[in-house]
Amino acid sequence: MFTDSVGWIVFLLSASAGLALASSFSLINTWSKMAANGEVMSSDEEINESAELEIDTKDDVVTFKSLGVTDVLCQACEGLKWINPTKIQQESLPVALAGKDVIGLAETGSGKTGAFALPILQKLLDNPQRLFALVMTPTRELAFQISEQFEALGSTIGVKCCVIVGGIDMMTQALMLAKKPHIVIATPGRLVDHLENTKGFNLRSLKFLVMDEADRILNMDFEQEVDKILKVSCQMSDKLYHLQGQNVPCIKEKVIKCG
Ligand code: AMP
Numbered sequence: 445m446f447t448d449s450v451g452w453i454v455f456l457l458s459a460s461a462g463l464a465l466a467s468s469f470s471l472i473n474t475w476s477k478m479a480a481n482g483e484v485m486s487s488d489e490e491i492n493e494s495a496e497l498e499i500d501t502k503d504d505v506v507t508f509k510s511l512g513v514t515d516v517l518c519q520a521c522e523g524l525k526w527i528n529p530t531k532i533q534q535e536s537l538p539v540a541l542a543g544k545d546v547i548g549l550a551e552t553g554s555g556k557t558g559a560f561a562l563p564i565l566q567k568l569l570d571n572p573q574r575l576f577a578l579v580m581t582p583t584r585e586l587a588f589q590i591s592e593q594f595e596a597l598g599s600t601i602g603v604k605c606c607v608i609v610g611g612i613d614m615m616t617q618a619l620m621l622a623k624k625p626h627i628v629i630a631t632p633g634r635l636v637d638h639l640e641n642t643k644g645f646n647l648r649s650l651k652f653l654v655m656d657e658a659d660r661i662l663n664m665d666f667e668q669e670v671d672k673i674l675k676v677s678c679q680m681s682d683k684l685y686h687l688q689g690q691n692v693p694c695i696k697e698k699v700i701k702c703g
Pocket of ligand 1: 533551553
């Protein structure tokens, strides 16, 4: 994943999108499937829609370390009083750390930010590089919350994040982007503004793309913006093409062909 392609982590909120995806997803064998409950979904399973922080401690105790999280990040979790990984973290961390793409169904409140932030930070530690990951999210509020969690988890390793959302001066943001942060957390509209108008800014070096609440992003009026962002990389477009083939209602119309 880290030579010439971009790792994807996609989180969906909507149970129907998740079910459609999970029921046919085995066709893509480089992608993993999971539910917020930590189970592979099938089309007749009930989805628990409540936003609870589910931590399963009944059997053998699962720790961040036992899932493969490196010591410095385990300490960061301890510092945040994250004693055990939540279910979505238990399911997604080993997969993402193994370098596979991840699609998850998880709500705000389930620990999903940690589920994508920890593997990204760990890979960043292995392979330090500016403009390493892009997290796309539908709202400004979510963008700032995600940035806070990246900074809290990454404080001891010097991670630099940059939030790119509307309502803030473009020039200020252009200066932040010029410093080449490790992680960019953005709403699609403002990110496209910068891709089109900020000299020297591009996403060609990206190693991770997260679409947080992807179903919301794609159901809001962000279609053209997402197209433009994904066109920065053939790998991204190819993966979207595969997703389209999986008949996810909110994604199926969005195919971008390379070349
Ligand atoms: P999220 O679903 O990412 O919005 O996270 C919801 C809240 O759960 C945030 O306040 C996190 O700090 C917290 N959280 C995430 N992972 C854990 C964990 N493993 N243990 C305890 N709290 C957590």
